Amino acid sequence: MIQNFISEEKSLACVHCGLCLSACPTYLETGNENDSPRGRIYLMRNIQTQRVTVDNTVMRHIDLCLGCRACENACPSGVEYGHLLEHARDYFEKTHNRSFSQTFLRRIAIEQVFPFPWRLKFVLFFSTILRLPIFRWALPQFAKESLLLLPKEAISKSPPEYSPSLEKNVGRVGFIEGCVMQVMFGATHDNSIALLNQQGWDVASPKKQGCCGALYAHSGQLDKARECARNNIAAFEREKLDAIIINAAGCGSTLKEYGQLLGNDPAWSERAARFSAKVKDLSEWITPENLKPSNREIIVTYQDACHLAHPQGVTAEPRELVKAVAGDNYIELQEADVCCGSAGSYNLTEPEMAKKLQNRKVRNLIDTGAEIVVTANPGCLLQIQSGLKKAGSGMKIMHLADYLIEYGE
Amino acid sequence: MNKEELANQLRSICGADAVITDEQELVVYECDAYTLQKNHPTAVVLPQNTEEVVAVVRLCAENDLPIIPRGAGTSLSGTVLAVEGGVMIALTRMNRILSLDTRNRRALVEAGCVNSWITQKADNFGLFFAPDPSSQSACTIGGNVATNAGGPHTLKNGVTTNHILGYEIVLPDGSIEWLGTTPEGGEEVDGFDLRGATIGCEGMFGVITRVLVRLTKKPTSFKTYLGVFDSVDAASQTVSDIIAAGIIPAALEMMDQLIIRAVEEAYHFGFPLDAGAILIVELDGLSGGVGDQGQIVETICKQNEAREVRAAKDEEERAAIWKCRKRAFGAVGRISPNYLTQDGVVPRSKVPEIMRFIKATSVKYNLRIPNVFHAGDGNIHPLILFDERKDGEVKQALRAGEDILNKCIEMGGSVSGEHGIGAEKIDFMERQFSKDDLGAMQFLRIAFDPGKRCNPHKMFPGSKRCSDFAPRKQAAA
Ligand SMILES: Cc1cc2nc3c(=O)[nH]c(=O)nc-3n(C[C@H](O)[C@H](O)[C@H](O)COP(=O)(O)OP(=O)(O)OC[C@H]3O[C@@H](n4cnc5c(N)ncnc54)[C@H](O)[C@@H]3O)c2cc1C
Ligand code: SF4
Ligand code: SF4
Numbered sequence: 001m002i003q004n005f006i007s008e009e010k011s012l013a014c015v016h017c018g019l020c021l022s023a024c025p026t027y028l029e030t031g032n033e034n035d036s037p038r039g040r041i042y043l044m045r046n047i048q049t050q051r052v053t054v055d056n057t058v059m060r061h062i063d064l065c066l067g068c069r070a071c072e073n074a075c076p077s078g079v080e081y082g083h084l085l086e087h088a089r090d091y092f093e094k095t096h097n098r099s100f101s102q103t104f105l106r107r108i109a110i111e112q113v114f115p116f117p118w119r120l121k122f123v124l125f126f127s128t129i130l131r132l133p134i135f136r137w138a139l140p141q142f143a144k145e146s147l148l149l150l151p152k153e154a155i156s157k158s159p160p161e162y163s164p165s166l167e168k169n170v171g172r173v174g175f176i177e178g179c180v181m182q183v184m185f186g187a188t189h190d191n192s193i194a195l196l197n198q199q200g201w202d203v204a205s206p207k208k209q210g211c212c213g214a215l216y217a218h219s220g221q222l223d224k225a226r227e228c229a230r231n232n233i234a235a236f237e238r239e240k241l242d243a244i245i246i247n248a249a250g251c252g253s254t255l256k257e258y259g260q261l262l263g264n265d266p267a268w269s270e271r272a273a274r275f276s277a278k279v280k281d282l283s284e285w286i287t288p289e290n291l292k293p294s295n296r297e298i299i300v301t302y303q304d305a306c307h308l309a310h311p312q313g314v315t316a317e318p319r320e321l322v323k324a325v326a327g328d329n330y331i332e333l334q335e336a337d338v339c340c341g342s343a344g345s346y347n348l349t350e351p352e353m354a355k356k357l358q359n360r361k362v363r364n365l366i367d368t369g370a371e372i373v374v375t376a377n378p379g380c381l382l383q384i385q386s387g388l389k390k391a392g393s394g395m396k397i398m399h400l401a402d403y404l405i406e407y408g409e
Numbered sequence: 410m411n412k413e414e415l416a417n418q419l420r421s422i423c424g425a426d427a428v429i430t431d432e433q434e435l436v437v438y439e440c441d442a443y444t445l446q447k448n449h450p451t452a453v454v455l456p457q458n459t460e461e462v463v464a465v466v467r468l469c470a471e472n473d474l475p476i477i478p479r480g481a482g483t484s485l486s487g488t489v490l491a492v493e494g495g496v497m498i499a500l501t502r503m504n505r506i507l508s509l510d511t512r513n514r515r516a517l518v519e520a521g522c523v524n525s526w527i528t529q530k531a532d533n534f535g536l537f538f539a540p541d542p543s544s545q546s547a548c549t550i551g552g553n554v555a556t557n558a559g560g561p562h563t564l565k566n567g568v569t570t571n572h573i574l575g576y577e578i579v580l581p582d583g584s585i586e587w588l589g590t591t592p593e594g595g596e597e598v599d600g601f602d603l604r605g606a607t608i609g610c611e612g613m614f615g616v617i618t619r620v621l622v623r624l625t626k627k628p629t630s631f632k633t634y635l636g637v638f639d640s641v642d643a644a645s646q647t648v649s650d651i652i653a654a655g656i657i658p659a660a661l662e663m664m665d666q667l668i669i670r671a672v673e674e675a676y677h678f679g680f681p682l683d684a685g686a687i688l689i690v691e692l693d694g695l696s697g698g699v700g701d702q703g704q705i706v707e708t709i710c711k712q713n714e715a716r717e718v719r720a721a722k723d724e725e726e727r728a729a730i731w732k733c734r735k736r737a738f739g740a741v742g743r744i745s746p747n748y749l750t751q752d753g754v755v756p757r758s759k760v761p762e763i764m765r766f767i768k769a770t771s772v773k774y775n776l777r778i779p780n781v782f783h784a785g786d787g788n789i790h791p792l793i794l795f796d797e798r799k800d801g802e803v804k805q806a807l808r809a810g811e812d813i814l815n816k817c818i819e820m821g822g823s824v825s826g827e828h829g830i831g832a833e834k835i836d837f838m839e840r841q842f843s844k845d846d847l848g849a850m851q852f853l854r855i856a857f858d859p860g861k862r863c864n865p866h867k868m869f870p871g872s873k874r875c876s877d878f879a880p881r882k883q884a885a886a
């Protein structure tokens with residue numbers, strides 16, 4: 001007997017209208033309804049009612065989903081696709097046997113490395129050695145692809161536990177370090193904290209914090225994700241904070257959903273909701289007023305990180321910030337919110353589709369004629385950077401915080 | 410030819426990843442947005458170009474297999490249902506805008522191109538593609554041509570057929586025809602207007618592969634009014650009065666109380682929840698004229714005791730109003746697990762009467778029936794809410810729909826304004842048309858498709874039904 005893995009009410013909210021189809025990046029690429037939100041929801045429901053069994057073919061369509069949640073924004077019925085997907089994946093992971101290499105990639109390579117900064121540093125160290133041609137032939141294709149994504153000069157550094165503002169003090173915010181951000185983009189953290197300090201915020205970054213749990217939640221391991229959530233809630237509860245700031249969109253959307261994740265845990269649900277209500281993306285917290293326009297004539301565009309644009313609905317704020325610096329040199333990007341194929345660890349598990357979407361994004365970027373593209377998530381940064389490089393484009397991709405600090409004065 | 414052979418041949422034409430024959434994957438192709446009848450096609454193919462379409466169609470002709478053209482599958486009347494199996498040709502990979510000729514105001518697109526993409530592309534040049542079905546962000550041009558789709562703005566701009574210059578169609582025997590104006594040619598075409606004859610064919614005349622669409626210049630000014638009324642009656646009367654005053658708004662739409670609530674829950678626009686009905690009146694054109702007409706509209710609304718009349722203050726607010734309106738159908742998902750959208754037409758003057766009838770029907774069957782519709786055209790869209798998990802509700806919903814459509818015919822209207830006949834409304838055809846009319850339609854159909862293989866069992870009385878009609882009790886919609 002199959003257990004009810006998705007809530008009937010939530011899945012029945014889908015009235016099969018199809019309005020979500022053209023928002024879905026995988027459907028845009030394959031044209032196959034099985035790779036669309038409506039198709040996937042239909043598959044899930046039919047699995048639940050046992051008209052469809054979970055086999056490799058069906059799993060392909062579920063695996064191919066980016067979890068970008070563009071469909072949620074397009075859906076007039078308010079279908080909580082992200083929620084359905086997480087629960088379906090949680091169930092499939094427990095019941096469906098994957099091939100050895102897929103299991104290795106998912107359970108070991110990704111989930112045992114990314115969430116642990118020191119392990120990630122270790123891998124980065126080896127990857128620097130492996131970049132030497134002599135080591136490269138020995139690697140499988142997916143590993144070569146992943147190497148291309150790693151930044152050459154990763155700056156690995158954890159921000160100080162406490163960074164006071166030297167300006168007129170307006171309050172105090174918490175700061176989430178994140179795993180990938182901390183290891184690969186230490187400079188971005190410095191810049192984010194500098195921006196907050198400039199606008200009068202003291203910044204606290206408690207040492208006890210850890211992985212946000214997004215990687216687990218997205219791959220269907222809700223129990224592990226809940227553990228991460230409890231740890232972070234406890235770490236930040238000790239401080240009296242006006243907000244908890246995150247500069248990585250993927251983590252941000254998970255942090256904002258702790259309330260839901262722990263909704264059925266009486267000891268934690270309230271604390272989780274309180275925590276989530278405080279979480280803000282950096283772009284939601286800093287204001288354009290104090291930024292100085294750049295006097296350089298450089299064309300800049302902005303690409304939406306899926307997890308900022310779709311589940312968090314933050315699209316106007318980062319654009320306002322970029323425009324405050326770029327002025328008339330700001331140009332809008334076509335399909336700005338169509339996923340670039342990064343989607344957490346997606347480019348490692350589904351390299352083929354990831355590459356197609358990467359090419360699509362790069363084509364659109366090159367069409368803008370911009371010299372700089374700004375975004376707000378480490379995954380997008382790596383994915384687009386490697387795509388631009390492969391295409392031989394000189395366009396520079398920057399995190400919002402880096403762009404504002406480097407060009408904003 | 411058995412299924413395996415068919416699959417292999419299709420793969421050799423379109424490539425392995427473009428052919429779907431696994432029953433588990435065919436499940437998602439068993440219905441369109443009309444979910445009350447379901448059946449699996451034998452195979453689905455996703456061709457990349459006209460040549461592949463031709464080869465697939467030929468293969469089907471040689472083996473006497475039905476073909477079912479499919480766009481995005483947003484049809485609300487089961488027009489893409491594979492009643493007896495067959496090869497479904499989905500044009501979703503042929504979705505490019507091939508060229509934009511802004512001087513001659515036309516665009517050449519592949520049939521799978523999404524309606525709203527054309528306007529997005531043409532917008533920079535001050536142009537747009539006028540037909541705007543509420544599903545425009547997802548439905549395809551091929552589907553629009555095949556159903557002669559309309560939308561809120563067809564009141565002034567006309568339906569799809571007024572904006573299609575010509576198109577390429579692969580006939581059921583595999584031959585390619587271009588009907589109407591060619592991409593290089595002038596607008597006037599000699600001889601019969603076969604272009605017009607096949608628009609609205611519901612996929613029964615062949616597979617449309619490329620379409621030359623007309624682009625329209627964007628009006629320089631808009632004024633979008635919201636009129637809030639205590640009753641549907643008062644709002645309906647206002648509609649009649651506006652038209653009688655000689656004003657043709659760009660759009661004239663009505664939402665009743667139930668739909669206002671669903672939409673408000675979804676989009677938080679700020680509609681008053683206790684209003685009986687809301688009218689959206691949009692005027693467009695040159696700014697002077699729009700202003701004068703606006704005054705008249707305001708006066709008429711007030712004469713009919715509108716509680717409130719106000720114009721959208723800027724483009725942002727106007728966009729928000731239209732978002733609410735266009736996504737209203739979907740918003741109903743928030744208040745009911747299933748709904749049946751009816752689509753009927755009555756003479757404009759009879760709008761108040763049909764609305765009263767719908768209300769009575771709602772009481773009779775004990776089902777909620779919200780309404781959101783093109784009041785200016787008398788094109789009603791009652792949404793009959795039901796829960797298919799409850800015993801008998803599906804049947805009750807179907808009966809309620811039938812009563813309403815019969816009433817439309819009785820009032821001198823018709824049973825489909827824009828959603829088509831498909832599999833859903835076959836029974837009404839005999840009531841609305843005489844035997845001779847139906848015979849003439851069959852005659853035209855046979856001229857294109859002598860074997861009646863193209864999207865069979867639709868539209869005409871006596872067609873075969875799906876075995877899975879009036880579905881089992883199951884959670885899947
Ligand atoms: C929420 C919602 C709102 C809607 N609002 C409107 C509205 O305002 N106005 C309106 O008119 N309709 C509306 N519809 C109905 C539907 O969207 C339209 O009929 C649309 O034109 C269908 O386009 P499609 O690409 O989805 O075609 P499909 O649903 O895939 O197909 C529809 C018909 O067209 C045929 N067809 C599709 N492509 C081709 C082709 N290339 N060659 C030959 N035949 C083809 C099919 O065989 C079928 O008969 C709405 C639907 C929904 C779900
Ligand atoms: S998910 Fe939403 S938009 Fe997509 S088919 Fe279902 S109801 Fe429609
Ligand atoms: S989450 Fe993204 S990829 Fe997955 S169904 Fe929704 S739009 Fe498609």
